[in-house]
Amino acid sequence: MLLENSPQNTTMPLTLPRLFGWAAQQFGAKVAIREAGRDISYTALNDLRRCAGRAFMAMGVGHGDRVAIWAPNSAEWIVAAAGAQSVGAILVPLNTRLQGSEAADILARAGVTLLLTVTELEKGEPLAMLADQALPNLQQRILLPSTAAGSVARAISWADFLASASPLDDAKFIAAERAVNPFDSADMLFTSGTTGKAKGVLCSHEQNIRVFQSWSATVGLRSDDNYLIVNPFFHSFGYKAGWLAAIISGATILPVAKFDKRSVLETIERDKVTMLPGAPSLYEMLLNAPERGDYDLSSLRLGVTGAASVPVQLVRDMRDILGFETVVTAYGLTESTGVVSICRPEDEPETIASTSGRAIEGVELICANPNTGEEVPRGSEGEVWLRGYNVMQGYFDMPEATAEAITADGWLKTGDIGVMDERGYLRITDRLKDMYIMNGENVYPAEVEKVLYGLPGVAQVAVIGVAKAPQGEVGMAFVVKKTASDLSAQAVSEYCGQQLARYKCPFYVEFVEALPLNASGKVLKTELKALAVGLLGGKKQNS
Known part of the structure; x- marks a missing residue:
């Protein structure tokens, strides 16, 4: 083919x-x-x-x-x-x-x-x-x-x-x-299990190769690239978008067993790393590293990132400070063989910074009303659904869970909330499960996080909803300050008040040394919720 x-x-x-x-x-x-x-x-x-x-x-x-x-x-x-x-x-x-x-x-x-x-x-x-x-x-x-x-x-x-x-x-x-056979199951990657038992996602040889041949060509991975793979091999980002994509393209693989900022900086300089994908937290840590200026990072050419929240400023900093020629954002999940949509390098900067691109070739993508399955009008929020050759073969030994995730006519329901524009470009706004309700208003933490990334002094941020009477739930922001920043909780609250509707502004602001991350670089909001319980036990919860 x-x-x-x-x-x-x-x-x-x-x-x-x-x-x-x-x-x-x-x-x-x-x-x-x-x-x-x-x-x-x-x-x-x-x-x-x-x-x-x-x-x-x-x-x-x-x-x-x-x-x-x-x-x-x-x-x-x-x-x-x-x-x-x-x-x-x-x-x-x-x-x-x-x-x-x-x-x-x-x-x-x-x-x-x-x-x-x-x-x-x-x-x-x-x-x-x-x-x-x-x-x-x-x-x-x-x-x-x-x-x-x-x-x-x-x-x-x-x-x-x-x-x-x-x-x-x-x-x-x-x-x-x-x-x-191309249609034989090649792997069984287990989902994180945040909403119950982890599920084993089955994908075939053909799915893996076709998806990441397309991905490699779209992002511009080349045979002369030196590809530093920080993302863990147990995850699609490190395995399929990592060493598999490198072999498809003929690139040189540089595996990283354990992330260490100094070691990564040394490797970039020594081995002339050109390709460095990762979760936003990877680039944020490099940008915030005091020793970054001691290393030659001029070889960096291609960065690929993606998450529910990719701040516009981060994309700009990747280009202007870290020196990437090309920055591409993408979106995917284990059940989609790792990829759903992706920006193209030729897209204008604002599109790359603010969307997760459009569907990869051969895949249908819509934002749907989760109750009816009908596509919502362009520009409106809906659950992200996709259909195509990249949809998993199913969950191993879990036919009921498979039937809940994939409709009878082949649509995979992702559980993500997104908005699609008239060009078919997708913007992920949040996870259905992360949304909280403040005085009857839906609040998506990713929207608040994107705003807070624009505040000088913020290195990393994560927002969760916590229970509080009489509002029902309110926002709690966990903020990691940039080195030498004197940012205060009051400054965070005032900035949000200038940028967001009142109901979206975090009620609580906590400064932490680091956010809890899983091995894929994603914030563990379940751990933040547990931390919040302990912290709020000593706080006066005002109306």
Whole structure:
């Protein structure tokens, strides 16, 4: 299949094993992955992928089996994922910040038979955290290379795992990878589970490749790009818009295992990083880093961001201060194979700053009345619905949840509130679940956050609704100040009063050192709500 906006203007294979073989032929000795002083060429990456695939076969992994990776970004993560997918297994990435019980719940519900992990994660030693968990399907544990100290009991080393591939007849592996179908499920990414149990989202090989071939061409990812991937591989942004897009385009992948501002700045200068996507919080932290001026960031060319709230000033600062030639905003969710809409680099600056672009090619997008399913008039708020080849195959083993999310005629209901203009450009205003009601008026925190980002001295901000009589709910703003700022709560309140209707102005303002973020860089508003409960216990709640 030839996509109109293919990065290489050539027919793209539509399964992961064929894609890696194609990339080896196209890019050969070019560096595919650079990590800790080690360079892996596209040819070598394909060889490693095939070796891992044979090793998975030797371990008894076959078509449709689930293989999980619970580890930070690394070259081995990519090799393991591609190796498993090459024999028809379904990849199940796990959030590196999970507790043992949370990881075990996903492993059990997904029926994972083989787990690849490391010696140490944020919450402790993964193998120890899982030791007392009931996981009857889990047959093998493989320990990826790691610099952290830890027990290797109950696991096979990565080296021994790869060595197990050698006795296997190569013809069996070739037959297995050729049997992988474009419509086979390639992965099962679990949603955050903020409104209940996390759900396993199934997407196919073809969906992944088609969506991110289109994404790569639209944002302008090139084979001469050095792509610093800060976004975690367990998330679509780091996996699909990350290393998968890089392989489609022939770029060089620079994996980041753990975010550190100084280390990222050093890498940009040393490796001449050109491509640096991320959540808005990534760029905000770099902009607010006191040491930023000590580093040469002139190589930065392309930035891609997106969230419910992308401040106009942030986009300007990315261009004017960080030096990006191109800044593009986009919108997507796990259930849409990661992408719904995207701006084009040729769009005027105001469009890029204030919208999430228009639908990717081949996808229908509307703002709908959630009760009737009818499209609301352009310029009016509605729930974002989409239909097309990027809509997930479904939630694993959850037919009722799948039926609730996807209508009988194929529309995926996102739960996001948005406004579409006459050109089809989408502006996300908030999540349905984040909206709160103040004296009968709907308040969308994202709107308030965008206003507050325009206040000098504000580095980061998040707004939530909290219960208060008699209004019902009021706003509470959590603000991170810029370095050396003397911003006061009164100044924040006065600024909001000048910019917003009274009912939208935060009733409470709290200054914090940092906002709680998940590994994808999104603000954890559930943690802010818990913090608010403790803080408001000591506050006088005036009428």
